[in-house]
Amino acid sequence: MTRATTKTVGLVFDDRYLAHDTGLSMIEDSVPWPFPTPVPHPSSPELVGRAKHLMDLGGVTDLMTRIEPYEADNAALLRFHTQDYLSRLAVLDRTGGETGSGAPMGIGGLRIARLSAGGVMAATDAVMTGAARHVYALVRPPGHHAMPHEGMGFCVLNNVAIAARHAQANHGVRRIAIVDWDVHHGNGTQTAFYADPDVLFISLHQDSLYPFGYGNVDQVGDGAGEGRTVNIPLPSGSGNATYRAAFERVVVPVIDEFAPDLIFVSAGQDASVFDPLARMTLTTSAYRAMAGIMLDLAEQSCDGRLVVAQEGGYAPQYAPFCSASIAETLTGRGSGVMPLFEPYGDYDSSIPSNERVGLDAEQALQAVREAQASYWTSLR
Numbered sequence: 491m492t493r494a495t496t497k498t499v500g501l502v503f504d505d506r507y508l509a510h511d512t513g514l515s516m517i518e519d520s521v522p523w524p525f526p527t528p529v530p531h532p533s534s535p536e537l538v539g540r541a542k543h544l545m546d547l548g549g550v551t552d553l554m555t556r557i558e559p560y561e562a563d564n565a566a567l568l569r570f571h572t573q574d575y576l577s578r579l580a581v582l583d584r585t586g587g588e589t590g591s592g593a594p595m596g597i598g599g600l601r602i603a604r605l606s607a608g609g610v611m612a613a614t615d616a617v618m619t620g621a622a623r624h625v626y627a628l629v630r631p632p633g634h635h636a637m638p639h640e641g642m643g644f645c646v647l648n649n650v651a652i653a654a655r656h657a658q659a660n661h662g663v664r665r666i667a668i669v670d671w672d673v674h675h676g677n678g679t680q681t682a683f684y685a686d687p688d689v690l691f692i693s694l695h696q697d698s699l700y701p702f703g704y705g706n707v708d709q710v711g712d713g714a715g716e717g718r719t720v721n722i723p724l725p726s727g728s729g730n731a732t733y734r735a736a737f738e739r740v741v742v743p744v745i746d747e748f749a750p751d752l753i754f755v756s757a758g759q760d761a762s763v764f765d766p767l768a769r770m771t772l773t774t775s776a777y778r779a780m781a782g783i784m785l786d787l788a789e790q791s792c793d794g795r796l797v798v799a800q801e802g803g804y805a806p807q808y809a810p811f812c813s814a815s816i817a818e819t820l821t822g823r824g825s826g827v828m829p830l831f832e833p834y835g836d837y838d839s840s841i842p843s844n845e846r847v848g849l850d851a852e853q854a855l856q857a858v859r860e861a862q863a864s865y866w867t868s869l870r
């Protein structure tokens with residue numbers, strides 16, 4: 491099959507994304523004294539900013555076509571969010587504050603959130619019009635936890651849900667597949683399409699991490715959408731080998747069978763081995779592999795139309811390398827090209843879960859196949 495060639499890959503980025511202000515973080519701030527020294531909020535600008543900087547330094551940006559983001563208007567946002575929530579965001583835009591449950595924004599934050607959602611919409615426009623074959627939307631704030639009526643888990647607007655509905659409303663797309671490999675469950679996106687037979691939502695995540703009550707294997711969709719939600723909860727400690735197996739045994743056969751017209755990836759790089767908010771062990775080679783598989787799936791099923799949207803990733807010294815590795819893979823440049831090397835050494839083989847699928851992971855993957863077998867002939 492044809493891999494992407496130079497300049498057929500788009501990049502959405504805007505320096506204004508770095509102005510989204512999440513403030514400082516005080517762990518154990520419920521204890522009156524002594525206060526520990528605050529640290530930057532986990533979802534600080536340096537994650538996305540450093541990813542872009544690495545892409546610049548590594549020459550990856552030069553291989554990509556710049557796609558200009560725009561501010562998503564209310565009509566676009568209302569395809570997923572409620573009017574009441576938009577009204578509250580308009581007030582918070584002037585004051586800053588908490589948009590819901592663990593999703594703070596600063597003064598002016600609504601415009602940046604609109605630019606983030608509109609960035610994924612612009613990426614969608616590009617792949618649908620042929621301006622680019624695949625696009626990495628390196629946006630901020632992230633989106634996949636945002637619910638219709640509130641922000642949640644660092645997410646203000648649900649960028650991918652909004653962009654998927656935009657593709658259906660304005661580009662005549664019907665069948666969409668969304669793969670969410672952020673280590674947390676994409677509860678907002680699942681909610682958006684839970685009863686929709688035309689949108690396949692697949693989430694790989696650390697079992698029972700966040701948010702509570704979402705992402706179990708028995709959450710398979712509802713009504714006409716039954717069988718169109720595929721949850722892959724993986725045990726903590728899962729590594730490259732388990733993710734590879736999850737793709738080979740579930741993600742690839744299901745997407746092949748579904749045959750989408752457009753594919754999104756909710757790409758959070760917080761299943762990395764250095765991430766402070768999760769306990770998985772992925773390295774850059776896993777992110778290259780997953781991006782490569784998604785490219786192949788897009789080429790096979792939908793003429794390459796692939797939009798990769800940034801979600802989480804909280805290891806400032808490592809998540810940017812994972813994101814840049816994904817972008818580099820999209821451009822078709824081979825893995826391991828300087829300077830985007832594995833920054834902390836080739837230690838994959840020193841982590842057992844990166845070399846082989848453990849018994850707990852085998853059981854988890856088997857549970858997914860059993861929960862989904864009645865909906866997918868390829869899983870029987």
Ligand SMILES: [Zn+2]
Nearest residue numbers: 672674758802
């Ligand atoms: Zn996450």
